[in-house]
Each structure stands twice: as C-alpha cells, then as structure tokens.
Amino acid sequence: MRRALWRAGFGATEHEARKWAHRGRGDTIDWLLSPNGRKAPLAPGPKPMKLDPVNEYGHDMLWWMDRMVRTTRPLEEKMVLFWHDHFATRDVDTPLMLRQNALFRRRALGTFPALLGDVMQDPAMGTFLNLIGSYKDEPNENFARELMELFTLGEGNGYTETDVREAARALTGYVEGRKVGGVLTSVKFNPENHDGGVKRIFGHKGRFGPHDVLRLVVHHHRHPEFLVRKLWAYFVDEPLDARTRVRLQNIYKNSGYRLKPLVGAILGHPKLYANLGAPTLVKAPVVAVAGMLRATGLGVKTDDWVWVTASMGQRLFSPPSVAGWDWGPAWMSSNGMRARFTAANVALSQHGLQVKDEETPLGLSPKRHLDRALAATGHPWVSPRTRRALLALASGYDHMAGQKWQRQVAADMTQRAMRHLLLSGPDYHLH
Numbered sequence: 001m002r003r004a005l006w007r008a009g010f011g012a013t014e015h016e017a018r019k020w021a022h023r024g025r026g027d028t029i030d031w032l033l034s035p036n037g038r039k040a041p042l043a044p045g046p047k048p049m050k051l052d053p054v055n056e057y058g059h060d061m062l063w064w065m066d067r068m069v070r071t072t073r074p075l076e077e078k079m080v081l082f083w084h085d086h087f088a089t090r091d092v093d094t095p096l097m098l099r100q101n102a103l104f105r106r107r108a109l110g111t112f113p114a115l116l117g118d119v120m121q122d123p124a125m126g127t128f129l130n131l132i133g134s135y136k137d138e139p140n141e142n143f144a145r146e147l148m149e150l151f152t153l154g155e156g157n158g159y160t161e162t163d164v165r166e167a168a169r170a171l172t173g174y175v176e177g178r179k180v181g182g183v184l185t186s187v188k189f190n191p192e193n194h195d196g197g198v199k200r201i202f203g204h205k206g207r208f209g210p211h212d213v214l215r216l217v218v219h220h221h222r223h224p225e226f227l228v229r230k231l232w233a234y235f236v237d238e239p240l241d242a243r244t245r246v247r248l249q250n251i252y253k254n255s256g257y258r259l260k261p262l263v264g265a266i267l268g269h270p271k272l273y274a275n276l277g278a279p280t281l282v283k284a285p286v287v288a289v290a291g292m293l294r295a296t297g298l299g300v301k302t303d304d305w306v307w308v309t310a311s312m313g314q315r316l317f318s319p320p321s322v323a324g325w326d327w328g329p330a331w332m333s334s335n336g337m338r339a340r341f342t343a344a345n346v347a348l349s350q351h352g353l354q355v356k357d358e359e360t361p362l363g364l365s366p367k368r369h370l371d372r373a374l375a376a377t378g379h380p381w382v383s384p385r386t387r388r389a390l391l392a393l394a395s396g397y398d399h400m401a402g403q404k405w406q407r408q409v410a411a412d413m414t415q416r417a418m419r420h421l422l423l424s425g426p427d428y429h430l431h
Contacts, residue, residue, distance in 0.1 A: 001028065002381060003276060006283070006431035007235050008032050008267055009074025011291030014379055029267050032075040033109065033260055042070040046299030053098060058306030060094050061316040064101065065309075066300045068290035075263070079108035081286070082234055084316070085324035087119050087151065089128045095183045096124035097317045109260040112227065113218050116151070120210060123184040126174055129322070132187060136172045136195035144168040146322055147217060158222035159202065166199040167216075170208040218257060224249040231266060233327075237281035238271040279381070279430040282331050285312035289343055292423055295378025296353055304346045311339035332429070344424035353377070353419065360411040362404075366394035369411075373418035386427050390418055 001021040005012040009032070012020070020028040046069070053063035071077045083104040089097065100122050107115040119125050125143070126132035134140040144167040148159045173194030177186035189210070199208045201216050208216070217223060228248045232240045252262045266272065283291070286309050293299055309315065313336045319325055347353055353376060364372065370390050374382070382390075394414050401410035422428065 001025075003273055003279070003431065004028055004032075004267065005074065006287075006291065007272060007281070009078050010068045010071070010287055011295050011378070011431075013295055013297070014375075017379070025268070029264060032267065033264050035073040035076070039072050041073055042067065043072055044070075046070070046293075046297055046301075048300040049302065051300075054094055058303055060098060061306055061309070062300050062303060063098075064316055065286060065290050065293075065305060068286065069294045069299055075267075076105060076108045079259075079263070080104045081284075082231070083108065083115070085319060085327075086230070087125065088319040088322050088324035089124050090318050090321075092124045092127045093183065094317070096127065099185070100124040101317075109263060110258070112257045112259055113214065115259075116214050116218065117211065119151075120171075120214060121174070121187045123177075123187055126187050127184070131171060132174050132176055134168065134172050134174065135193045136169070139165075139168040139172050139195065141165060141168040144171055144213070147213070150323060152217040152226065153220060153222050154226045157226065158220055163201050166201045166208075167213045169195040169197070170199050170201070170213045171210050173210070224252050228252060228262070231263065235263075235266050236269065236272050237279075237328075238274050244269065244271075277383070281431055282328050283429055283431055284325075284327065284331060285309045285314040285336070285340075286316060288312075288340065288429060292343070292347055292378070292428075295380070296347065296376070297378075298347060298350050298352055301350060302346065308339060308343050308346055312336050312343065313339075337429075340429060341424045344420050347423060348416065348420055355412055355415045355419065357412060358408055360408075360415045362407055362411055364411065364414075366391040366398070369394045369414050369418060373415055373422055376415075377419055377422045380422055380428050381431070382422065383427050386421075386425060390421060393417060393421075 001017050002012060004025070005016065005020065005028075020031070048062065048066040048069075051059045051063050051066065053060040068077050080101065084101070087104075089100060103118050103122055107118055120131070120143075123132070129143040129146060130140040131143040134143070141164055145164050147167070148164060149155045153159055173189050173191060174187050175190045175193060176184055177188040179185060194209065196207055198205060201208060201213065202220060204216060206212065225245065228245055229240060232245075232248070248262060248265055251265050252258070255261045289305060289309055289312075306315075313331055313333065314325060348355075360372075370387070373390075374380070397410040397414045397417075398407075401407040
C-alpha cells in the first residue's frame with residue numbers, strides 16, 4: 001500500500017496506509033482515480049505558513065508544495081507534476097504559471113486531446129514557445145517542433161522537418177487576448193494572421209488550422225506508444241514488455257485517448273509492485289520533501305524549502321528547459337544528495353520533529369528507540385540492512401554512556417541520529 005501511495009501520490013500518513021491496506025488494492029486504485037468529489041481538495045491541516053504566491057519570491061513553489069502535502073486527491077496532484085514536466089514552461093510571469101498549473105489540475109486525468117487543446121491556447125505556453133504572435137508571413141516553428149518532439153511523438157519519431165514547417169504554418173494566427181490588471185488571461189485566434197493555404201502534414205493534404213494539427217499528431221500511429229512509455233516510466237521502474245505496451249496502447253486508443261483508464265491500468269499492473277523489499281525508483285526532490293512533510297505532519301512552515309529543493313535539483317515552475325527535468329538516477333548527483341541531507345536537517349529543526357534536550361526517556365532498548373524514531377518520521381520504509389545499522393547505532397551510544405547525564409545525552413543523540421538517517425539515508429530516497 002505504501003508503494004501505491006508513493007507512486008501515485010506523495011506517500012501516506014500512518015492512518016492512510018492502514019486504512020487503504022485494509023480496503024485493498026482495487027478500492028485504493030478506484031479512490032485514487034475517482035476521489036470523492038464532495039470532499040475538499042485539501043485537508044484542513046497542517047496549515048502552511050502565510051503564502052503570497054504571486055508577489056513573494058518562492059511562494060509559488062511553496063503554495064504548490066502545500067497542495068502536495070495536504071491534498072485529498074494525491075493522484076490528481078501527482079499528474080499535475082507529470083504534466084508540468086511534460087509541457088515544461090519557464091521564464092514567463094508567475095500569474096501565467098499559476099493559471100497553467102490550474103489547467104493541468106483541471107485536465108489531469110481527462111482526455112489527452114482536450115488537455116493538448118488547452119495547452120495550445122494557454123497564455124504561458126503561447127508566450128514561452130512563441131505561438132502568440134506567430135503570423136502567416138513569418139511563422140514561428142518553436143511550438144510546432146516541441147509539439148511533435150516532446151509532447152506527442154518523440155524526437156525524430158515519425159515526422160520530418162517539412163512536417164514541422166507545415167505545422168508551423170497551420171498554427172499561425174494566435175494573438176494576445178484579454179488582460180486583467182496588465183496580466184494576460186487569454187489567447188485569441190485572429191483569422192487575418194493565419195496562413196489559410198494548403199499544407200501537407202504526415203502525408204495528409206488540406207487547409208489545416210491549429211486544431212487540425214492537434215488532431216493529426218494525436219491520431220499519428222506513433223503517438224500512443226510515446227505517451228504510454230512516458231507514463232509507464234513515471235510510475236514503474238521495471239521494463240515495459242511489448243505485450244503490456246500493446247495492451248496499454250489499445251486501452252488508450254479505444255477509450256478515446258482518455259488518461260484515466262490508461263493510468264488505472266498502469267497502477268494495477270503487477271510490475272508496479274515488484275521488488276517491494278528493494279525499491280529502485282528514485283523520488284523526485286519535491287516528492288521526497290512533500291512526502292516527508294505529509295507523513296510527519298509538519299506542513300509547509302518555512303521558506304527554506306525553496307532553496308533546499310532547488311539545491312536538490314528541482315525548482316518548481318522553473319524546469320531547466322522545454323525538455324523538463326532528467327528523472328530517476330539523474331536526481332542522485334553528489335550535490336543533490338548533499339542537499340537531501342540538508343533537507344533532513346531543516347525538517348528536524350521544525351517543531352514536532354525536533355528532539356529537545358532531556359526529552360527522550362531513559363532506558364529505551366535499541367528496538368524501542370527505533371520504534372520511537374519511526375513513529376516520529378511517519379514510518380518510512382526501512383530495509384533489513386538499515387534496520388540492523390540503526391539498532392547497532394543505538395547500542396553504540398548506550399555503551400558509551402556512563403553517568404546519568406551522559407545516558408540522557410546519549411538517548412537524545414540516538415533519537416536525533418535515527419530520525420535524521422531515516423529521512424536522509426539511502427532507503428528514504430527510493431520508493
């Protein structure tokens with residue numbers, strides 16, 4: 001159950017893990033795919049610090065992390081992160097990025113064509129990839145190229161440079177729409193700026209416009225495999241065999257390019273639950289931190305998380321390029337791992353997880369010390385090897401203590417060290 005709730009969300013509190021373990025895999029996946037619509041999207045606690053995502057530096061990222069921590073719809077929020085990377089956008093005004101974030105949440109598990117259509121008319125994307133202002137006399141190829149290379153088909157996969165150029169012609173005509181308080185809130189199509197001539201795309205000939213281009217790329221025979229492979233890699237760290245791939249592609253196509261049945265089939269696949277005793281999928285930085293704050297009940301109470309997650313390699317709302325982040329083992333750079341160690345320092349300085357002097361009871365056995373540390377840190381997964389090391393650590397501190405004051409210091413230090421290692425050691429960064 002913890003595997004499912006990490007892969008399809010941001011981990012679980014002890015209560016959530018027990019509840020859904022009792023309900024079973026089928027009910028859990030059903031809930032993840034279709035959470036109770038009457039329930040508030042965010043749980044009432046832990047309340048975050050006061051946030052102003054539009055005007056305060058870094059508060060946009062903290063605002064989103066708070067949603068990850070308190071969401072009652074974890075799969076929806078995990079898919080928002082997926083689309084944020086898939087349609088990576090940067091270097092545009094914060095209000096536009098927040099509007100795009102809401103778009104991804106609204107379309108997270110709907111149909112891919114509807115999502116793609118909204119992205120094409122999104123002010124943030126239109127500004128970033130120069131779709132806004134691409135006119136018939138001088139079509140800009142940026143959006144057309146990334147539409148094929150990154151959003152629907154894959155680099156060099158079933159399209160030519162001519163297809164890109166012709167699609168760029170078909171995509172001309174978008175201009176700035178309404179502005180509120182000087183902020184662009186919509187994009188509109190101006191037929192006078194559109195190239196209405198005949199184009200040839202993927203061997204099809206016609207007077208194609210923007211929505212025709214989207215239809216052509218989605219119905220391209222290479223598109224289903226591209227999206228299936230990317231979603232599979234997001235949730236599962238086992239190889240995608242040909243039989244499973246074809247089945248998932250058929251689920252996607254036969255459902256009318258709906259995302260929910262495809263993601264549901266991936267979440268229910270046995271390979272997602274392989275190697276429960278030796279996980280290998282690396283947690284993305286924001287997933288690791290949000291999951292830690294969710295499981296421990298700390299919440300977003302400090303803006304330190306802005307620079308900490310950036311140091312770990314992931315600054316929300318600012319992906320490194322239009323290609324998004326490199327995932328998996330790429331997160332495990334030497335500097336990134338050092339920053340993950342720092343993240344545990346920040347967490348352990350927070351009220352609720354901090355161990356104060358003379359707070360730890362004396363006379364705890366190594367096992368009871370570990371149980372206490374596990375409860376405080378939200379019961380993260382611990383391998384047998386790490387468990388033995390932590391028990392040996394507790395024994396070592398105890399053997400060094402002589403007088404009563406030394407025993408108290410040793411007890412407090414045992415708890416601090418155990419909690420830190422549970423949140424910074426190798427086990428915590430895999431799921």
